[in-house]
Amino acid sequence: MPVxxxxxxxxxxxxxxxxxxxxxxxxxxSWTEQTFRENSSDFDLIRLRQRVAVDxxxxxxxxxxxxxxxxxxxxxxxxxxxxxxxxxxxxxAARAAEKFGVPFxxxxxxxxxxxxxxxxxxxxxxxxxxxxxxxxxxxRIIQRAKDAGVSALVVxxxxxxxxxxxxxxxxxxxxPPKPTLANMINLSTKWRWGLGMLGTRRRQFxxxxxxxxxxxxxxxxxxxxxxxxxxxxxxKQIEQIRDMWGGKLILKGVMExxxxxxxxxxxxxxxxxxxxxxxxxxxxxxxxxxxxPILEAVGDKVEVHLDSGIRSGQDVLKAxxxxxxxxxxxxxxxxxxxxxxxAGVTRALEVIHRELDLSMAFCGHRDxxxxxxxxxRVPRGFS
Ligand code: FNR
Numbered sequence: 616m617p618v619x620x621x622x623x624x625x626x627x628x629x630x631x632x633x634x635x636x637x638x639x640x641x642x643x644x645s646w647t648e649q650t651f652r653e654n655s656s657d658f659d660l661i662r663l664r665q666r667v668a669v670d671x672x673x674x675x676x677x678x679x680x681x682x683x684x685x686x687x688x689x690x691x692x693x694x695x696x697x698x699x700x701x702x703x704x705x706x707x708a709a710r711a712a713e714k715f716g717v718p719f720x721x722x723x724x725x726x727x728x729x730x731x732x733x734x735x736x737x738x739x740x741x742x743x744x745x746x747x748x749x750x751x752x753x754x755r756i757i758q759r760a761k762d763a764g765v766s767a768l769v770v771x772x773x774x775x776x777x778x779x780x781x782x783x784x785x786x787x788x789x790x791p792p793k794p795t796l797a798n799m800i801n802l803s804t805k806w807r808w809g810l811g812m813l814g815t816r817r818r819q820f821x822x823x824x825x826x827x828x829x830x831x832x833x834x835x836x837x838x839x840x841x842x843x844x845x846x847x848x849x850x851k852q853i854e855q856i857r858d859m860w861g862g863k864l865i866l867k868g869v870m871e872x873x874x875x876x877x878x879x880x881x882x883x884x885x886x887x888x889x890x891x892x893x894x895x896x897x898x899x900x901x902x903x904x905x906x907x908p909i910l911e912a913v914g915d916k917v918e919v920h921l922d923s924g925i926r927s928g929q930d931v932l933k934a935x936x937x938x939x940x941x942x943x944x945x946x947x948x949x950x951x952x953x954x955x956x957x958a959g960v961t962r963a964l965e966v967i968h969r970e971l972d973l974s975m976a977f978c979g980h981r982d983x984x985x986x987x988x989x990x991x992r993v994p995r996g997f998s
């Protein structure tokens with residue numbers, strides 16, 4: 616067992632174990648990848664203020680996100696095809712999150728279905744919805760989420776059209792994947808991954824296949840998704856979804872104060888300041904830069920969460936100190952999952968928790984709920 620002390624360690628194992636096309640799918644951003652890179656590098660521009668001679672005993676990172684108790688202000692973000700990074704990946708990640716005491720968000724584009732995850736977990740999880748044109752499908756999947764005991768619906772607003780990722784096109788990455796010859800050769804070297812996949816019996820893309828009209832097999836999925844993501848999505852439709860769901864609602868992909876005001880106005884419980892991990896609009900600012908103007912606009916009206924670029928507990932601390940009530944991690948837990956399955960997701964959470972806890976203490980705090988912007992040195996003109 617290799618010694619893992621940080622997320623980069625997990626990434627190195629992940630890169631060796633997972634087939635290139637799924638590695639590249641995860642480890643890429645759209646176009647020039649400027650936003651993908653800056654999501655992380657902008658965190659490094661914010662510095663922490665060290666304090667001394669402060670009692671650092673009895674520390675806690677426990678808090679609440681949308682009223683739910685969490686062991687730290689970190690949730691697992693929805694990640695498409697998690698089940699291709701590791702066999703039964705959604706179930707493994709959900710179980711690790713549940714044991715650690717943080718929320719897991721299942722994507723619409725998962726391999727394991729809502730029901731599969733519900734069957735293997737005992738606490739409610741969150742479900743991320745892509746808004747589709749087919750109203751019957753939409754009504755049914757919302758009902759399935761309710762039946763499975765999902766406790767929050769996360770509606771993603773920034774992917775009604777697809778950002779272009781060069782590597783995915785070159786790798787023939789589609790749903791279902793159509794590997795190129797080079798990728799087939801690469802695949803043959805990933806025996807651990809392959810053995811795991813042989814052991815799974817789950818239907819691929821179980822939220823859609825067998826549930827959407829005309830999609831009885833994963834091979835029908837490309838054509839279906841191409842025409843189902845509705846570029847006309849507007850606030851009226853979002854309000855309709857809010858009413859169909861009737862429970863806690865989180866709107867994901869908000870980057871500008873005007874949109875945040877609309878989200879607050881329609882009664883969202885939370886928004887996620889997110890540029891989809893740099894996978895959609897390349898050239899957008901990093902989400903950590905987008906945070907403060909949004910907090911100024913709506914911070915007292917709606918809970919503000921943040922994702923994109925978080926690779927450490929210090930990144931979480933910086934986002935929380937700036938005013939985010941919670942954060943989401945995507946790639947950081949996927950590296951763990953691809954590297955070591957459920958144990959790897961647990962390791963990613965442990966690493967982030969330790970970094971968060973110790974950094975909070977160095978900054979003179981014992982309780983994450985009391986951390987504020989005073990612990991930061993933010994460069995002039997950052998936001
Ligand atoms: C994503 N993300 C995403 N978001 C979403 O709402 N539904 C989805 O199906 C996916 N799929 C997806 C796949 C992969 C491989 C990645 C890396 C990301 C975006 C995700 O929820 C989150 O916004 C980002 O991952 C956050 O950035 P970091 O933490 O990965 O830097």
